[in-house]
Amino acid sequence: MYDFRAIEKKWQEYYAKEKPFNIDLEKAERPFYNLMMFPYPSAAGLHIGNMFSFIGSDVYGRFMKLKGYDVFEPIGFDAFGIHSENYALKVGKHPAELTPKSIEYFREEQLKKIGNIFDWNSEAITSSPEYYKWTQWIFIQLFKNGLAEKRSSNVNWCPSCKTVLADEQVIDGRCERCNSEVEKREMSQWFFKITEYAEKLLSNLEKLDWTDTTKNLQRAWIGKSSGATISFEVSGMNEKIDVFTTRPDTIFGVTYIVVAPEYGLVSKLITPSTLQAFENFKEEVKNMDLATRTSISRPKNGIFTGSYAVHPLTGEELPIWIGDYVLAEYGTGAVMAVPAHDERDYVFAKKYGLEIKQVIECDPSQLPYTEKGKMINSGKYSDMLSADFIERIDEVSESIKGSVNYHLHDWCISRQRYWGPPIPIVYCDKCGTIPVPEDQLPVTLPNTDDYIPDGSGKSPLAKNEEFVNTICPVCGGPARRETDVSDNFLDSAWYYLRYLSPNDNSAPFDDGLVEKWCPVDMYIGGNEHATLHLMYSRFLSMALHDMGFLPFEEPFTSFRGHGLIIKDGEKMSKSKGNIVNPNEYFESHGVDTLRTYLMFMGTFLEGGDFRDSGMDAMRRFLNRVWDIATMPEGRSSTELKIKMSETVEKVDYSVKNIKPNTAIAAIMEFVNEASKEVSIERQLVIDMAKLLSPFAPFVCEEIYSMKGGKKKTILDDGFPYGYEKYASMAKTELPVQITGKMRGKVVLPQNASQEEAMEAVMADEKLSKMLEGKSIRKIIYVQDKIINIII
Template identity: 40%
Template structure:
């Protein structure tokens, strides 16, 4: 009896166990077997295993990728569809410190919870390939790849300004700081120069930019990467300094405006500042430089903030007209971009204009065409050069070329390409990350440890804080770990920085291909078979950094002959976010949905009666609007959760969560169930017959329509919502017909299986089939079933729908026209007016009569 109605809580765990025990989704690792079939590699971004557990955003990522994996598998592909854990990182370390536990323990627990939660969704992962970036067997190879970068001179030490929090004794990332304070504790943060490992990603800037053209990524995402790399072409121009033998170089994208340069600016950190400053100005300049040290780049370059600066008392010589040009120090110029010095053209640069206005510096027009005089607003657009000697009369583009040619001939400047992209700050002063496979000799030389010495495992230490003298936590390790004897007998001290959280995720997609290889990061033949990733899906927050870093490492591996493709991720999509209603009072305090009630159409807090504002926002703990995927599974089952996430809209769209919508797809699953199972008896539905499907024409046609649409929509990924619509239409039709051929319904179950695998498998089983429907072959539709003897022709008069005509499918244009003109309803609208034109659109079954 209990077995009769649809009971996901019963069938889902059962089939999940069967899949697991029978390795239903395991992919062979034998290249000879693999070669017999085409491959498809579909990857969802692996989760950071924080203690918060799985959230709805993960499900929105992993469900569509799973549907695609199931679909391709049924189409006869070998499908790589793996899952693993991004496990190193600061949140885990902080949690461990707070709870006085070892990060290894915390990570073990978190990853187990994640795996349990993910498995409940019924995703078809090959769990034998599971990886964990914090295990030595994995990070051994992260270190190994780092050594390949190091050998290519792509890793170097440099003094760079970092965000240092004295209270915590650690470096923080820009994202962790707001208004000069650490967001979580409010402790002040200062900028400090520190010796840090850098990766030379700028050496790959041009290729990272150009090779975007090879990728099937959304245009917006490519644009974001292009913007981040920020290529600009311009010129380096050298300025002499008056009464001095010193010179400095500026980078400008607008060499055409050199005649309009009325001052120059050095960044406060520029080494020349102290050398050229006039003694009278020294005190003011020093004070200014000190003050600017603690400002972030963002604060300094924000257009909204007032420009500040100090005149050094020194003058540069403008190379094109020998005019003495005052040199200022101002923090809106950054040492890290270009040369740390600019020529300022207030007539044609907004920030320079603002600065010049503030300090009363002359503004000169050198490009004509602005709407307002340059004294009022900078004109940054195209125009014709004026007041510029040999450039006068030229357009901006031509003027740039001519000026660069002139500078080169005078040896005062060169053509220069500049990137916004900076080298990658690659070290952290923390514990829970990959140790560097490097050591330092006493004389300061750095030695790379041999490959055989890997992995360099994290040492046990008693506290995860930096040492009292400011060294990273790893410096707390005992001498056994800290000191390493090299092959030549020398004793060296290990590097005590660790790698940043991004490191492990830069190559994990390669480790999945050969997850247990102990001789190499992965087998070359397997790499050649599987790569590139055909579809990579993840949140838009990774649109720049993770994807850029991974592309960079991949290109280095490519140059070393270790991988066969230039790019790792051929296809890529960002899933949309899930929004939910949140409730806030006027003070900004959030309320949980259960603390809220409707009162006269107003939303108020139950306890206080205070009226609340509602809004749709991204689900997040801090907004009290989170819905847990596991709660939905408890109430409706995994199949309903999966269908709902796909049905609310396109995968890439951000859509609001609606509880009632889940009930809708749940009802659909119940209707599917009742097509097969008599809920009274638990036996098969009496309407099921053994007759061939072709005899039942309406259902058979609907089936083929459904095969066609589900196939196309699943393939396109972003239309899975309409694939489900069509399956609903099929089920609605099937519910109404008198007899249901089993063959027809079995084919339908194939279509449903990638989307709702548990119910499809259970019904497949109940129809007497053995094995897994997930291994069955995907059906194809028969186009001839879809064509019919008559077609409905839409008849328009003056573009407006007036009538529908049933005509034989083979009717000619002329016959259609005659039939339309003879139609009584059409006639009413023609009213004897002369017919001026008749347009027949055969493909659309449409005729338009113009009178």
Template identity: 45%
Template sequence: MGNYGTSIDEKWQKKWEETNLYKFDENNLGKKLYTLEMFSYPSGSKLHAGHWFNYGPVDSWARMKKMQGYNVFQPMGFDAFGLPAENYAIKTGIHPKDSTMQNIETMENQLKAMGAMFNWDNEVITCNPDYYKWTQWLFLKLFEKGLAYRKNAPVNWCPSCNTVLANEQVLDGACERCSTEVTKKDLTQWFLKITDYADELLQDLDKLDWPEKTKAMQRHWIGKSIGAEVTFKVDNSDLQFDVFTTRVDTLFGVTYVVVAPENNLVDKLTIAEYRDQVEAYKDQAKKQSDIERQSITREKTGVFTGSYAINPINGRKVPIWVGDYVLNTYGTGAVMAVPAHDERDFAFATKYNLPIERVIEGGDSLPYVDYGKMVNSGEFDGLSGKEGITAVIKKLESIELGSGKVNFRLRDWLVSRQRYWGAPIPIVHCEKCGTVAVPEEQLPVELPYDVEFSPDGKSPLSKCKEFINTTCPNCGGPAKREADTLDTFVCSSWYYLRYPDNKNSEIAFDTEKINKMLPVDMYVGGPEHACMHLLYARFITKALRDMGYLNFDEPFLSLRHQGLILGPDGLKMSKSKGNTISPDDYIKEFGSDVFRMYLMFGFDYTEGGAWSDDGIKSIGRFIDRVERILESAREEIGKASNNKTTLDKAEKELNYVRHFTIKSVSDDAARFQFNTSIARLMEYTNAFSKYLSENVKNTTFLKDAVVDFIKLIAPFAPHFAEEQWEFIGMNYSVFNEKWPAFDPSALIKDEIEIAIQVNGKIKAKMNIASGLSEDEIKEAAINNAEVKTFLAEKEVKKVIVVKGRLVNIVVK
């Protein structure tokens, strides 16, 4: 790329750093712009093209905003705990702390070579004690408020990673990290009570500037259902259980009930002669994932317990079955089955010859799952829809066997992990005092270095005597530390709050300061975090607000997702496929600006696409061409000045493109449409080339046009722009300049080009004054010299004018 490459990158990066060009002004928060990209995992040794696609274009957006007068805060850090680093350590024998810190150093250098405006003074690294001390503090605050609790529960277990997984970390029944099939295991685990905020998490989505698809995913994951809870008593027993239903209007059609295999009631409900088959069925169900069990297409299975329940609305005895299509984690872990009006119940009843009784009118066949008039429902016959539901709930409430209920699919967040490389949970277990929080003044509970962390299903810290054995903060007696570590998503659930106050050693963050700096104005990252990180961060923000630490309730006002950069073969990049793209070699050859501009021009930012070496070479040629054109322009500007006060035709044409480009780039880049922004710059370049071929130049006008061009390309090619800015003798730095403003009057053309058709076929083009009347346009078209030859002695039947575009002359 001409004279441009890493030497020019290094020159300007050094000057930017020496002059603190991008230092955030903490005393000027009136127009602050908190711009944040999701920080990276330093489990790999280097940044790849996907990282660049996340960070580079967003930095260009932030640079434009800086030139538009915003005080930009754009920090960077590393999400440094987690399984990938630990698995790498197991494979190589290198301690996860050592490999992680080495990887961070490498990635820091790569990020600095990008030439982004990152505020490195505000860096956070989540595996450092000065950060996870406050992650532990956060856990303790949640514990104090009853939002962190410990219980024995069936959990998702990855036999390969040897740790539990949150529901959100299971994809299609497999571990999201290693794709191993997930099983169920009963363990005592720590949970965060995100369900307390389910309704607010759902409602507040409406006020966020987020992609609709992401909001829809969160709505589905939270899964609000409005219905009723109905109490069924067990026949000949003191037992009773509740079921949740959204269709209480079908209660008269219940012909059996189903309890989840893992429900604690199953053993109590099962009579002796059925016990063996129920136990065998429970063992079988443990091998199935929740996804498999909920599949509509999978054959429904179950086993009879031998017990019966009493339908509270009509006193009818119905059999109690165990079925794995019911999940203990949703609703109450038991369902009422209405096979005439539910597809799953219908399939189950058909298989086991259970009664199927219509109680809703409608449809030619069963199951009929829509709403309709109630039938075979006693006093409720003839009621329909909401009317019937309301009446049945009222009846249940009067006999104290049910009530209206709102239910959510969302489950509490499981945060404990049986692995080494994570923040220790700041809890002590004392035989005398029970579960005791570590006092805040004793934080951080540091992660020991010398630990045997080969996974065997047990928490590695439990094997470290120096760590595990301690004294109880309450009674001073012997106690054991909690051996599990925190899910790394806990670390990333609050990092955006630490960035602005990262050196505070007294508190996690200064509330007054953070309330001025937050929420984040623009957040950018992958869509894969829709129902994990993005949901967790929203929950933590709301919890901290309720504790009085924040005065806002959403962490990220605006959100954008970047697409995926694929390998040249069109497949997802992976080392095993040999199709990964490392930025380093390309930057050495072309410079970081060409690499950045190719990512922005070659791909729709939200879609991504396949890498192309030809594409980056074409951008290199474009920058070469821009360099030559600007050099020619400088030579013209250096000649004797021509300071005409009016613009001739050529200058008006360039001025039109100039202001059209300013408007288009400003609008498109603001919407993250970087590819069209650069396309407009290419058009501006063509217009420059055409103007420079003219004989007479207005040098004052030319310099103004050059100045605007360099400003416009600056966010997309920052090093190149600084070099060109210096060449034309302007004061350092172009990023201290105001972003160009377009002149609407320059977009009104004195002349416009229109096409002239004869019988629908284009025969000529001509320029006309923009203010001509329709009759004047018709006359000009008929008298056009080229058109006259086609008309000859033909009779003109009519002339159609499409204003501003064309004239169609219809002849015999």
């Protein structure tokens, strides 16, 4: 048993003093940018879920460094925003006082101890004026290019956090941070026009090497729908109601129109006789969350406006209703109701006795029938197929135009809080809305004790007259500063660029270094940020590219979203008392044990179950590794060298494919075989340590040093090689049958698993084509003998 405390302390001090992982960004010959999501310094410390993410990313970075790359692995702190501010309020401290202390603890007591190859020279902290000066600069560039605007809108308001939330921060009608029910408020807010990039954000996903789950989440949020925009004239007034529909083939089945209570024309549509009923109805809807309003299963409520619209093809008058299930911010805020072919419209029509007209052929007992088919009761278009009608939609009428709609909405970045970068805008009665001149940045966040939000809808900065009152940069007259601060997702949307030149006071990022190191080669982080952070980062990168500031559109070439950790079979929570503090395990089991166990306890991309018994077992495994390293030096068996050749290959494949658990399993197999030997060759010990070093860096550094390693770190000595002749001894040709017929052979390591065999089959161009589009009913696998795939 080795003294893990002494060894880990020794190498932690070595890393801190020698800084072996700091990169000369300009001179690096094989650049590889390895990025992980930086933490919010908003709690008593980093929890085990954070460590799971950081260590998983570092394993990949260490592996690439072993492969000979100049790996840049920076870290910093997402220190502005509601998370840090609310934590400060909770413990009764000023965020400007508490945040630096939290950062110090995160950095010195946790991040510097876990063995990651961080380049601390590149640390970036979003709450420092040196950083947010450039966050404000980015805002100004978007403003100058028409991508930032202030407008009145129905926004999400969290009564607990006392601020506006972006759509993406609302989950099932609740604040994603505090779980409070979100209200709707009409407020004037700053928006970034991310919707102008909706199609590019969607289409670019095809060329990205990202986790499929992550890409699908992005696709769902962008929410592209193809269909038609149809204009309905309002009877008796010079107004029209536009609706977007994915089913223009049901146009002849429209029997009424429904608009949202917040729809812009409502005040004109409501007749005097229905005004009081509308006011009562609007008050009821105001207290409903979005999830309730849009639920398919909930009863739909509405009132008749007293006004009518004209059907563009038949000339019929259609009653205009107001419905609680229609939202102003989705689509156009109005829908054409086709109750025979839409579930919600059907329920609504049944409730209020409205006409139901079937226009797609089906058994009337099947209504509402929502599939496409042959059109009926549709004038000259009867007997036409839905698909044919939709294809020719632009020929039908000038009032009907083929169009595309997106679920994605513009990014609301205004926050009515204190702890954030002030939005760099001034308002002048004479000159209007003016950006702060770039040479006057940063607009510094004032240090004030009056920083607690009061729920009025105004930022605490609005009460600070010294901050608010300023001089117009155009005319020199009196002006007022914008008092909202920006969303902290803006801070984090560009941090990967600032890491390359964190101390540059003349520019947000160094153009030459950005061209050399970006886009980021590998980004690993939680899928909980797959919609918010990644979408915003992509938008900002595209916008800066179009402005000529960046040579690329997409910021992250590869992204891997990992799963979540549970504890003893249950989700971790404070109420259950099962939150895992990693620091406790630093002392009881060691950092190497914690790192290796976190990577072994489950599939990294899916998560795993943290159990103390697993930590104990991993501690015993590392003791066995030490026993192998301290065996007498001498000749090793050919079988052990064959085993090492297999292990090198499996670790190489597994880490590249973000399967650290199978890499560790392969090393465990080698250790089992090595323990049977009476002596072991020095190089085999060093190579064992190299393969294990991404997971357990400190004990492996000690083994490498003990065995006479000459490089600064074990990672500088390179990935193990020289086992080619032994690899050929460990291979077997596996015959492949498809439904009993011999179709080919694949080459596999001996004792390969069924999963490995199938991976080899699918990697074979000829065999994979035979299985393409087929459903596999059964697999019969006899190890090292044959595989039969039944389709």
